[in-house]
Amino acid sequence: MADATTLRQQCLDQMEADPRNYFGGLAWLREAFMTVPREHFVPSRVWWPRPGDDGLYDLIDRDKTPNAWLKAVYRLRTPLITQIDDGAVPTTGPAKGWFTSSISCITVVIEMLRHLAPRPGERILEIGTGTGYSAALLAHRTGPGMVTSIEIDPRIAAHARQRHHALGVRAHTITGDGELGHPAGAPYDRIVSMASVRRIPPAWLRQLRPGGVLVAPLDTPFGWDLTVRLSATGDGAAVGRPVATVEFMRVRGQREVRPYADLGWPADADPRQWRDYEVRADQDGQLIQPTPIPTAVQP
Numbered sequence: 001m002a003d004a005t006t007l008r009q010q011c012l013d014q015m016e017a018d019p020r021n022y023f024g025g026l027a028w029l030r031e032a033f034m035t036v037p038r039e040h041f042v043p044s045r046v047w048w049p050r051p052g053d054d055g056l057y058d059l060i061d062r063d064k065t066p067n068a069w070l071k072a073v074y075r076l077r078t079p080l081i082t083q084i085d086d087g088a089v090p091t092t093g094p095a096k097g098w099f100t101s102s103i104s105c106i107t108v109v110i111e112m113l114r115h116l117a118p119r120p121g122e123r124i125l126e127i128g129t130g131t132g133y134s135a136a137l138l139a140h141r142t143g144p145g146m147v148t149s150i151e152i153d154p155r156i157a158a159h160a161r162q163r164h165h166a167l168g169v170r171a172h173t174i175t176g177d178g179e180l181g182h183p184a185g186a187p188y189d190r191i192v193s194m195a196s197v198r199r200i201p202p203a204w205l206r207q208l209r210p211g212g213v214l215v216a217p218l219d220t221p222f223g224w225d226l227t228v229r230l231s232a233t234g235d236g237a238a239v240g241r242p243v244a245t246v247e248f249m250r251v252r253g254q255r256e257v258r259p260y261a262d263l264g265w266p267a268d269a270d271p272r273q274w275r276d277y278e279v280r281a282d283q284d285g286q287l288i289q290p291t292p293i294p295t296a297v298q299p
């Protein structure tokens, strides 16, 4: 059985060979991925995200099957479930219910960070700390003390804090509702959400510096989310475009279904044209409009 470093290298090689261009040629992102030990953040008992024939999600226990656990940690496109039903289900055996926390899959985390493009010394706000893994990748890039990460679940936040401490990662993990951001640390150069929203929270827009970048998964009428990358205009608004298709668990306060018309979506939104929408969010709401990217004028 390969060790963690070998598995990490295999993941990197697979992502490098993939036409989706996960690292986008960014050396810092490759280095962060190879340096931060993902296995350090994964709890010893996690659920596999696909149900068995009995409809239950299998529990993978590091103490009982260490090789299977490590292999699962380094499955490129598989999130591992760390909480079901907001913690009502104990991690003692196969279970069913709603996934409420996970370590996001490798490809999704790398893609989100590529689009965020943080730079050394920048102030970063992350919403949805989860295990603390993505915050550690961010801190590796920005340097100590620059990442503030908010987690709504106190037990999950405590786990992440402890994992950061054990590895010497200097990030601030706040327990609270990430939809409110963290005004004490604002303005931020970049904000990234690791949980999806139906409506971009106005607090994020207020706490982003002019020209700052927001990357977040946005619910769509298409049956999946879109990662959007918006730039702050300086007046409490942000404008940008979808950059990737994705699926994320929703922030707690936005689980309830809402009519897409109330969320700024046109009635005839076309999933095949997802790249051609412009997303504008401000303090009063959001508007998603078809605005095809102009094709380059041929000489």
Ligand SMILES: C[S@@+](CC[C@H](N)C(=O)[O-])C[C@H]1O[C@@H](n2cnc3c(N)ncnc32)[C@H](O)[C@@H]1O
Binding pocket: 100, 101, 102, 103, 104, 127, 128, 129, 130, 131, 132, 133, 134, 135, 150, 151, 152, 153, 156, 176, 177, 178, 179, 194, 195, 249, 250, 251, 252, 253
């Ligand atoms: C997909 S997990 C994040 C995974 C994480 N990035 C990692 O590397 O492990 C999403 C997290 O968002 C948290 N969450 C949900 N709603 C939230 C909110 N309103 N504020 C902060 N965290 C929230 C969940 O408890 C969950 O831990």
